[in-house]
Amino acid sequence: MLTKRLKADVKGKEIAAEILKKGGIVAIPTETVYGLAASAYDENAVKKVFIAKGRPQDNPLIVHIADIADLKTVARDIPESAYVAAQKFWPGPLTMIFKRTDKIPASVSAGLDTVAIRMPSDKTAREIIKKSLPLAAPSANTSGKPSPTSAQYVIDDLDGKIDAVVMSDDCEVGVESTVITLVTNPPRLLRPGAVTLEQLKEIFPDIVVDKAVLEEPTKGERVASPGMKYKHYAPKTETYLVEGDSERFAEFVNSKQNAAAVCFSEEEDKITVPKLCYGSQGDESTLAHSVFSVLRRADNLGVQAIYVHAPSKSGVGLAVYNRLIRAAAFRVIKL
Ligand code: TXA
Ligand code: MG
Numbered sequence: 001m002l003t004k005r006l007k008a009d010v011k012g013k014e015i016a017a018e019i020l021k022k023g024g025i026v027a028i029p030t031e032t033v034y035g036l037a038a039s040a041y042d043e044n045a046v047k048k049v050f051i052a053k054g055r056p057q058d059n060p061l062i063v064h065i066a067d068i069a070d071l072k073t074v075a076r077d078i079p080e081s082a083y084v085a086a087q088k089f090w091p092g093p094l095t096m097i098f099k100r101t102d103k104i105p106a107s108v109s110a111g112l113d114t115v116a117i118r119m120p121s122d123k124t125a126r127e128i129i130k131k132s133l134p135l136a137a138p139s140a141n142t143s144g145k146p147s148p149t150s151a152q153y154v155i156d157d158l159d160g161k162i163d164a165v166v167m168s169d170d171c172e173v174g175v176e177s178t179v180i181t182l183v184t185n186p187p188r189l190l191r192p193g194a195v196t197l198e199q200l201k202e203i204f205p206d207i208v209v210d211k212a213v214l215e216e217p218t219k220g221e222r223v224a225s226p227g228m229k230y231k232h233y234a235p236k237t238e239t240y241l242v243e244g245d246s247e248r249f250a251e252f253v254n255s256k257q258n259a260a261a262v263c264f265s266e267e268e269d270k271i272t273v274p275k276l277c278y279g280s281q282g283d284e285s286t287l288a289h290s291v292f293s294v295l296r297r298a299d300n301l302g303v304q305a306i307y308v309h310a311p312s313k314s315g316v317g318l319a320v321y322n323r324l325i326r327a328a329a330f331r332v333i334k335l
Helices: 010-021 043-053 068-074 080-089 123-131 151-158 197-201 246-254 265-270 284-299 317-327
Strands: 004-007 026-028 035-039 062-064 094-100 114-118 164-167 178-181 188-191 238-243 259-263 275-277 305-309 332-334
Touching: 004 010, 010 026, 010 035, 010 123, 010 164, 026 123, 026 151, 035 043, 068 080, 068 114, 080 094, 151 164, 151 284, 238 246, 238 317, 246 259, 246 265, 246 305, 259 265, 259 284, 265 275, 275 284, 284 305, 284 317
Parallel strands: 004 164, 026 164, 062 114, 094 178, 238 305, 238 332, 259 275, 259 305
Antiparallel strands: 026 035, 094 114, 178 188
């Protein structure tokens, strides 16, 4: 299949919406990462998304809406607190899970009776949703690879497998949305993102962090968010997450043969092996913005191992840590 490159202008958005309404699949920009969209009401289109990504059948998709008013069409039993959160964080990188209505086909939710909903802040994304329908959209990467933060990364993974890509700017946030479920009592954080745990506690004081956020699920364990059980975001090169101060990190990586470092900009001068910086230590937003791109680039260095200096787990750092620990298949080295 020839994958069309569409501009993020009026015409491009119209063409994207037309393709989606006819049951096609289109990669669209969002503020977090690029998404691979299909009409959330079209079972056949949703099936194509799973096939193009090579996504496991039991991993549900997020439904993207353009208006808070659309929430009750796709979700039911919506608690008042969800509207408070929506007022504060929508449009933006927060996904909330509710019971689903009959409008949402079971395949979107991988057979679960729940549905994940988010309203993206990216204007191009919202206009395409408005012109078409609610869109089911996972990240537009091949399953298991780092999520795509630029149109080029989408093309690298999915060219020839999808109908079109809307070519817009690089994603501002860089990591996928925060996912919480409001179906459980108390609510649970299933995936950290740019809407931080600290911010969520102001609306959901009793929110708990699901074990899968920082720990490896044991074999056969039932996880609340199926996506968290897969090896994820992973470069092909063996990757390790390294905890410790700058001196120790530099000393450790410098002693390695055939390895590369992913480091903070402050420590660049101390490191003698090939290196890529992903931002300043403590500047969690920049680290989030760069993390997936740096993992993709590190994979092209042709080394045998990648050692990533771990960020702090506070604020957006928790999201960066969560993605890195998966990219590293839970191999953590404490210096
Ligand atoms: O920022 C984002 O959320 C991006 C952009 C494109 O919007 N999308 C995204 O989708 O990251 P995806 O499919 O890569 O990740 C969705 C995550 C998965 O871990 C999935 O298991 C979880 O959300 N999820 C979706 N629906 C769920 C449900 N009903 N119950 C539990 N987890 C759910
Ligand atoms: Mg994904």
